[in-house]
Amino acid sequence: MNVTIWSDFVCPFCYIGEAHLAKALAELDFGDQVEIEYKSFLLNPEAKYDDNKSYLQSLADDKGMPLEQAKEMTQRVVDMGQAAGLAIDFEQAKYAPTQDAHRVFQYAKENGKGNEYFERFYQAYFTQGENLGEAEVIVKLSKEVGLDEEVVRSILASEDYQDAFYADIQQAQMIGVQGVPFFVLANKYAVSGAQPTELFKEALTQAWQEQADA
Template identity: 50%
Template structure:
C-alpha cells in the first residue's frame, strides 16, 4: 500500500520540536488514515558549532549566547517546562547537558535505516530534556540505541560513519532548499508545509488537506504559519 509521507526537520535539543511531535501524534491518533501515513525524521542542527560542555548549565549557556541574565534564562526554561507539561512532557532544564548533537543525528540516521527512526527520536528527546543525558557521548548513545532495539555494533559504527554524516548533511541541504529557518518544520506529501509547533487542530486540518491531495502533483510547498507556531531558529532564538 502506498503511504503518504510526513517529513519532519527537527533538532534533538529543540524543545518546541518535542512539543510539535506530541501535537502531531495527537492529530494522527484520530486521523482515519493513520495506517497509511509514514513519518520520517530529518536532521537539522540549530547550532552546528556548539561546543560540548557538561560543566556548563543550559541556563548559563543561554545567558552567555543570548546576552540574557541568568535569571532571564531560568525564567525562559520555567516557561518552556510549563508548556511541555501541557503536552504531557517533563522538561528538566536543570539537568540538560550542553552538547553538540551531530553524532546523535548520525545515530538517528542509522535508526531510520532500520525502521526505528521514530522510536529513536522519542528516546533521544526524553534522554536530553528529562534525564540530562549527554547526547555527544558515544557510550550514552549506544545505551539508548540498545533500549530501542538497535544492533549495538552497527549503532556504534554509525557514530563515526561518513555515510550517515552525509545523510545528516543531505537533510540540512534539503531544508535550505525549502527555505527552512526554524524547527520543527513538517512537510506533508511533499506539498504542504507546517512551520512550528502549531496547535493540534492545525495538524488535523493539514492532514485532511494533504490526504485529499495525496498522489496528486502540485508544485511548491504552501507553508502554514501563525502566532502559535512556536519554533527554534538558526539564530539561536526559541
C-alpha cells in the same frame, strides 16, 4: 500519506510540536495511515558541553542574555510541554552537540528504527538529563532501540553516515527551512513550529482530501 519532519533531538519546540501532531493523528480517522519520516537538522551547530555550566547558564551565554531571562524563557517552554503532556526538565538537561547522534540516526533510519530512535533521544534529553554528545550515551540509547552496538561504535569512531546527515541539512536549506520543527505534509504543505493540535488536524485533513481526490 507521508509527513516529513526536520528536527533536532535537543529542540523543545520540536518535542512539543510532534506531541501536538501525534494527538492530531490520534483524533483523525485516517491517522493510522499517515507515515512519519524524520530528517536531521542542527538547532545549534556550535553547541558544546561544559561540565562546569548548567544548561541554563550555557543557554544564557550562547544567546547573550541574562540568566534570569533564560530561566523565564525555559519556564514558558516547560509550561507548554506540560500542556502537551510532556515532562521537560531543563535543570537536568545537558547543553550538548548532536552531530554524532544524527549520524547514528541515519543508520537507525536505514534499519527501520529512525522514528523509535528519535523518540528515545528526545526522552533521554528532556526528561533524563542524558548528554547526547557523549559516545557512550549514544551507544547505550542505540542499543535500547535495537541497534547493533559494534556498528554504532564503528560509526562514532569514523565519519560514516556524514553524507546522509549533510544531505538532510542541505535539503532543508533548499526548501527554505529557517528553523525547526518543520513539517511537510504529503510532499506539498509546510507547517512550521510547534503549532496547536487543531491546526495540524486542519492541515492534515486538507492534505489527505486533496491526495484522495487526485
